[in-house]
Amino acid sequence: MQEPFSVSFVLPMFNERDNIKNTLISLKTLAEELTRDYEIVVVDDASTDSSADIVEAVARENASVKLFRMKKNTKFGGAFAEGFKRATKDVIIYMDSDMPVTTGDIKASLPLIAEYDIVTGYSKVKKGDNITRKAISGMYNLMVQALFSLSINDINSGYKIARRSAVSDIEFISHSPFIDVEIFLHAKRKNYSVKQFPVVFRSRTGGKSYIARVPVIWATFADMIKVKIISCKRRRE
Numbered sequence: 001m002q003e004p005f006s007v008s009f010v011l012p013m014f015n016e017r018d019n020i021k022n023t024l025i026s027l028k029t030l031a032e033e034l035t036r037d038y039e040i041v042v043v044d045d046a047s048t049d050s051s052a053d054i055v056e057a058v059a060r061e062n063a064s065v066k067l068f069r070m071k072k073n074t075k076f077g078g079a080f081a082e083g084f085k086r087a088t089k090d091v092i093i094y095m096d097s098d099m100p101v102t103t104g105d106i107k108a109s110l111p112l113i114a115e116y117d118i119v120t121g122y123s124k125v126k127k128g129d130n131i132t133r134k135a136i137s138g139m140y141n142l143m144v145q146a147l148f149s150l151s152i153n154d155i156n157s158g159y160k161i162a163r164r165s166a167v168s169d170i171e172f173i174s175h176s177p178f179i180d181v182e183i184f185l186h187a188k189r190k191n192y193s194v195k196q197f198p199v200v201f202r203s204r205t206g207g208k209s210y211i212a213r214v215p216v217i218w219a220t221f222a223d224m225i226k227v228k229i230i231s232c233k234r235r236r237e
Contacts, residue, residue: 001090001114001163006037008087008164012079013044013097017051018206023099024058024065030103031064034110040065041086042097045079046072051097075216077179077223081172087164096158098204105199110161117166117192118183120152121159124198136217143221144181147228150188153196156180166192173227176219182227 009027013020024040031038044052044067052069059065068086070079084092091113095101101121112119144150156177170186172179187194 003111003114004035005091005113006089007031007035007039007110008089008092009038009040010080010083010087010092010094011040011042011097012076012083013042013047013051013055014073014076014079015047015049015051016097017047017049017054019098019204020051021054021058023097024055024062026099026103028062028064030106034107037089038064039087039089041083042067043079043083043086044069045074045076046070074175075219076177077172077175077219080179084167084170084172090164092162092164092167094160094162098206100201100204101159101199102202105159105197109197109199112195112197113161113163115193116195117163118187118194119161119197120154120184120194121157121199121201122152122154122196123157123201125200140220143224147224148181148185148231150181150184152184152194155184158201159199166190173230174220174223176216176223178220178223178227181224185227185231 009031011023027040031040042055042065044055052067055065055067059067066086068082070082083094093106093110109119109121141155144155160183162183167183167186170182172182174182184194
């Protein structure tokens, strides 16, 4: 891929009224430094606060901001997939809607997409999760490695870059955060190159994460089994 390239920022969003306006302002400033051709795609996962209205107001002032609303909450995965489907530019930069990475890390990692098909961020510092979250995360990563032979640090990290041509044909199965794993399974099947990049994930300054909710955790493990069964069927066909 030759530089310069056009960029789609993809942001799945659920109840981010405390963060989303600042995120959009920061991304607009950054995007204008990176490329003349960009869009910011926000997919609202049926938020129950005013975050979608905030994005809609910004979009009226800036045509590069595009809002898509999910009719019902999909526990993250549906909004993620919708964002990838709606992206129209050469390169997709995905991140959580509270903007967990610095503009410096984005600028440093983006040029790698000229050489690799997918660039994924991983935390270069230990996170301050509690014991329960660490146990769940550890078990989850061990299961992913055992079932799918994937060795990716921070496989569900909230920052990824992908060539749109490398992900436009993915038929996502999951409606949970397990959808992150599907990207790497797709890359493995297609022999696409993946580069891991160390970043410092910033702590939230507002709002809260909903990924650790019990329904989301159960949905993630259910999708893991579903994807494994479907993968086995595909190999036999």
